[in-house]
Every structure is written in structure tokens, then in C-alpha cells.
Amino acid sequence: MRQPYIIAVVGAGGKTTHIHNMAKKYVEQGKKVLVITTTHMYRESDTIIVTDNPKEIFRRLDEEHYCMAGSPADEEKIGRLSEDVWNWVKQEADLILVEADGAKHQLIKHPGEQEPVIPSETDEIHVVMGMAALGQPLFRVCHRVELAESILGCKREKPVTLEDIFTLAQEGYEKPLSKAFSKAVIRFVAGKCDTLYQRACGVYFQMKQRNCVLQEEWFFPQPELFLCGAGHVSRKMAELGRFLDFKVTIYDDREEFANQEKFPEGCEVICRDFSELEQCIAQRDGRNMYYAVMTRGHMADRQCVEQILKHSYTYLGMIGSRKKVIQTLNRLEEQGFSREVLNQIHAPIGLDIGSQTPEEIAVSIAAQMIQIKNQSQNSTMTEELSRIQGKGVLCIILSKQGSAPRGTGSMMFVPADSRGHQTLTGSVGGGRVEYETICMAREMCKNLEEETIRVEHYNLSNEESGNLGMICGGCVEMLFLPMPE
Numbered sequence: 500m501r502q503p504y505i506i507a508v509v510g511a512g513g514k515t516t517h518i519h520n521m522a523k524k525y526v527e528q529g530k531k532v533l534v535i536t537t538t539h540m541y542r543e544s545d546t547i548i549v550t551d552n553p554k555e556i557f558r559r560l561d562e563e564h565y566c567m568a569g570s571p572a573d574e575e576k577i578g579r580l581s582e583d584v585w586n587w588v589k590q591e592a593d594l595i596l597v598e599a600d601g602a603k604h605q606l607i608k609h610p611g612e613q614e615p616v617i618p619s620e621t622d623e624i625h626v627v628m629g630m631a632a633l634g635q636p637l638f639r640v641c642h643r644v645e646l647a648e649s650i651l652g653c654k655r656e657k658p659v660t661l662e663d664i665f666t667l668a669q670e671g672y673e674k675p676l677s678k679a680f681s682k683a684v685i686r687f688v689a690g691k692c693d694t695l696y697q698r699a700c701g702v703y704f705q706m707k708q709r710n711c712v713l714q715e716e717w718f719f720p721q722p723e724l725f726l727c728g729a730g731h732v733s734r735k736m737a738e739l740g741r742f743l744d745f746k747v748t749i750y751d752d753r754e755e756f757a758n759q760e761k762f763p764e765g766c767e768v769i770c771r772d773f774s775e776l777e778q779c780i781a782q783r784d785g786r787n788m789y790y791a792v793m794t795r796g797h798m799a800d801r802q803c804v805e806q807i808l809k810h811s812y813t814y815l816g817m818i819g820s821r822k823k824v825i826q827t828l829n830r831l832e833e834q835g836f837s838r839e840v841l842n843q844i845h846a847p848i849g850l851d852i853g854s855q856t857p858e859e860i861a862v863s864i865a866a867q868m869i870q871i872k873n874q875s876q877n878s879t880m881t882e883e884l885s886r887i888q889g890k891g892v893l894c895i896i897l898s899k900q901g902s903a904p905r906g907t908g909s910m911m912f913v914p915a916d917s918r919g920h921q922t923l924t925g926s927v928g929g930g931r932v933e934y935e936t937i938c939m940a941r942e943m944c945k946n947l948e949e950e951t952i953r954v955e956h957y958n959l960s961n962e963e964s965g966n967l968g969m970i971c972g973g974c975v976e977m978l979f980l981p982m983p984e
Contacts, residue, residue, distance in 0.1 A: 503533075503592045504622050507683075509615040509672060511602030511642055512629020513690025515541070518596045520984070522565060525594050531560045533592040534567040535585075537616035539576045540598045543567060546577060553587045560591050579616075589620075597621070601642075606632035606691060607664055608642035609650055609671040617676070621683050626672045628704065629690035630697035632659045634715075646671075661700050661711050668704075694718065695885050699893060702980045706952060712897060712978065717908030721746050721882045722787040722813070722872060725780065727773070727803040728794035729756035732818070735861035736791060737762045743865060745789065746882060750776060752799075773799050777806040785811025789868050791848060793818040801827045804844065808836055814871045816848035816864060880910065884925045890915035890947055892940035893980040896927055897954065901973025913940035915947060927977065932957050936977055943981055950981035 506521065508514045522532045533556070547555050547568040559566035568588070569577025580588065589595060600615040602608045606629030617624065632640040638655035641647045648655055650670050651663055673685050689701025696718035703711040724740040726733045729751035740747040747766040751757040757770035769779060773794065790812055792803045800817055804827070807815055817824065824846040831841055849863030891914040896907055905928035912924040927933050935957065943950045959973040
């Protein structure tokens with residue numbers, strides 16, 4: 500009797516997507532792939548509804564090498580196949596993918612007493628957990644949250660960590676299932692990922708490595724310079740901001756000033772009344788927002804600052820003489836803002852270097868922003884790097900000593916199909932160190948599915964510093980994260 504290879508998919512936050520990805524891969528290899536469920540599963544446009552005759556399933560597997568099938572459940576879902584149909588169809592398929600768990604659209608879960616429902620003949624069990632749950636309150640992203648609270652020993656308001664996801668996967672699935680299905684291979688699969696940080700954490704999850712060294716601040720979004728006012732200083736600030744790799748937005752209520760042609764390429768220019776500023780900043784990530792308020796008058800300045808103070812930010816500076824700054828801050832205090840909050844505003848704006856011209860004022864402001872940025876954050880991630888997709892290797896500087904050119908958290912993505920430096924995203928410092936990193940990453944790309952997480956050390960001191968093309972010494976510890984999906 501023909502024996503198909505059976506993979507049961509359990510967990511939450513991406514089971515169906517994972518099943519479709521596997522089905523596509525194996526169909527391309529010429530395998531006959533059948534997708535079913537042992538509980539309930541959302542039906543799709545080509546899903547076959549079967550009661551007692553599997554003839555259509557046989558035809559679909561022969562002609563298309565793919566079929567999703569189930570018994571009638573309701574208008575949206577299918578149920579498990581009858582025992583007779585199951586015994587027939589499993590002799591016709593090369594691979595059977597089974598959705599064996601439900602999660603009510605949540606990202607993570609702890610299974611109930613009767614879950615999951617896995618066929619006894621199963622060869623592999625894939626435990627899926629959505630990495631998009633990271634940082635979210637447990638109760639918002641977890642199915643069967645009461646059971647999860649008990650396992651994790653925490654309250655439902657607790658932000659989810661990678662350690663929590665590991666614990667739910669191991670205690671809820673791996674340990675009990677390894678006893679019940681001793682011959683089955685149990686794999687962890689990173690489900691829904693919305694950010695590069697989540698995707699990187701997913702690498703550790705899939706490799707079952709709990710010693711994750713990643714720090715979320717390395718993956719903070721590209722810093723954004725938001726200029727309130729589009730005058731002469733703002734134009735120079737926009738140029739400097741783009742040079743310093745800031746995302747730049749200019750906001751003014753005058754059409755003749757809020758003009759895209761007056762600012763560098765890549766800047767966003769908004770022409771709206773200053774009273775509507777809050778609508779533009781409410782959804783921005785405050786962890787990397789740098790505001791420079793420099794409108795045409797102190798009344799508009801105060802109007803902008805008042806709205807910005809209602810949201811989080813990294814830097815807020817306001818232009819003006821000391822006398823006008825004091826008057827503006829006093830008015831804001833009268834409106835209910837505490838002196839402690841107001842003292843965090845950099846006003847007058849910029850470092851005191853005796854600036855006179857718009858160019859010099861812009862330099863003093865940019866220098867102050869850099870000073871603040873480098874006090875609170877090791878590295879920032881460009882927008883281009885944050886959007887990378889596809890297979891490849893993510894290279895991250897874990898630590899550095901001495902005068903190595905890039906700091907901790909600096910990263911570069913080497914795609915699996917790269918043929919030259921122009922295809923790379925990000926940088927770990929250039930020169931010989933970056934060259935060696937690229938070579939290592941490309942070597943790993945030859946067999947990403949089988950690669951593991953690596954850490955390499957580059958010693959830039961003394962003789963080796965010269966060999967690597969560096970003038971100054973130092974040591975760099977580089978992390979290599981293989982991303983096969």
C-alpha cells in the first residue's frame with residue numbers, strides 16, 4: 500500500500516500561509532500534494548467539498564498535482580474527511596499537508612486539552628507561531644490566553660517576548676507531542692512577521708535557539724526629521740537631513756514656501772494649516788522622531804510645539820531668541836504643560852557655536868540632533884533595509900572595540916541571488932571587513948536551508964589591521980542570520 504508523507508501544521512499566526520508555501524514548493528518538484536484539515540479550515544475558491552466519493556480528488560491530483568479538500572462544514576469552512584475517504588485518498592497523494600489546529604485569527608496560542616488533532620501516521624509536525632506578536636500585550640494576540648497565562652506565569656497585559664513564544668511552543672506543543680508522536684520530526688516555523696526585527700527573531704525561533712542576542716533598538720526605523728516651517732533655515736536643514744540619512748518632512752501653511760521644487764529629492768512636503776499638524780504626526784513612530792520648529796512667528800511655533808508635546812519623540816527643538824523662547828514656554832506652562840516636560844525642549848535650538856548664516860544654524864541644529872541620537876541609540880536602520888524581502892543573509896555587528904568604522908547594530912543584507920555590490924542593502928563599514936562579510940554571506944547563500952546562525956570575529960589590530968586595509972585598529976564581532984524564506 501502506498502504511504503504518503505504527512506506533515507501536520509499546528510499553532511497560530513500563519514499556518515495557512517505556511518501550508519500554501521509548502522504546497523507550491525512540492526508541486527514544483529512534481530509531487531502530488533493534498534491539503535486537508537482535521538478540525539476546520541477556511542475553504543478557498545478551488546476547494547473540493549467531498550462527502551463519500553473521492554473521484555474528483557483523484558482527478559485533481561492526477562491533472563494538477565494539487566488539491567484542497569474537506570467535508571462540508573458551513574459556508575466559509577470545510578471539515579475533516581470521512582474515515583473512508585481518508586483511507587482512499589491517502590493512497591493517491593505523495594504529500595499530505597494537514598491543518599490540525601485552530602487559533603481564531605490570533606498570532607500565538609496554547610492548545611486546549613483536545614488539541615491539536617494529528618493523524619497517527621504523521622511524519623512531521625510544524626509548530627507555527629506569529630512573530631508579529633512580539634511586544635504586544637498577551638491578551639491581544641494569544642488564543643486560549645488563560646492557559647498561556649498559567650504556563651508563562653504572567654498576567655495577560657504582559658508584552659510578549661521571544662522567550663514567551665519559545666515557552667508556548669515547547670510546553671504547549673513540542674514536549675507533549677514528542678511523547679505522543681515519538682517518530683515524528685517536530686519543527687518550529689516563524690509565522691506572520693511585519694518587521695525585519697520580527698523576521699530576524701524568527702530565525703532564532705526556527706532554529707530553536709533561545710540565546711537570542713538581537714536588540715530591538717538596532718531595528719528602529721530610519722530617523723525622521725520633521726521641519727515645521729519651510730523658510731531659509733529649513734531648506735538647509737532638509738539638505739543636511741538627507742545627507743545624514745534622515746527621512747525628511749517639511750510642513751508649512753504657505754503654498755509659495757511649501758513647494759517640492761525648493762527641497763531636495765526624497766523629501767515629503769506638506770502644505771496645511773498648522774492647526775492640523777497633529778493629524779500628520781499622530782501615527783508616526785516617536786522613537787525616532789526629530790522635530791525642528793522654525794515657523795515664521797512665535798505664535799505658530801507655540802501652536803506646533805503644543806501639538807508635538809502630546810506625542811512621543813526623540814528630539815524637539817524650537818528656534819528663536821532667548822526672550823521669545825521664554826515667553827513661549829511660559830505660555831505653554833499656563834496651558835497645562837509641566838516645567839519638567841518643557842525643559843526637555845531644546846530652545847533656543849542647536850549647539851551654541853555662534854551661528855550666523857542659515858547654513859551655520861542648520862549645522863548647529865544637525866550637530867545637536869546627532870549628539871542626542873548617538874546618546875540613545877547604537878544604530879538606525881534605513882527605510883530600504885527595513886523593507887527587504889526574499890532569501891539571503893542578514894549581517895549585524897554584535898560588538899566592536901577600538902576604532903572599527905561602524906557601530907554595534909549596523910547591518911547589511913546579502914540577497915541569495917546577488918551578483919555584485921549594487922544588490923546589497925545596508926553596510927557594516929565598507930573596506931576589507933565588509934568584503935569578508937559579503938564573501939561569508941554568499942557562501943552561506945549556497946545552501947540557506949541547511950545553514951545555521953554564525954558569529955565571526957574580525958581582528959583589526961596591528962598587523963591584521965593592515966592586512967584588512969584599515970588604518971586604525973579594533974575588533975568586530977559579526978552575526979550572520981540565514982533567511983531561507
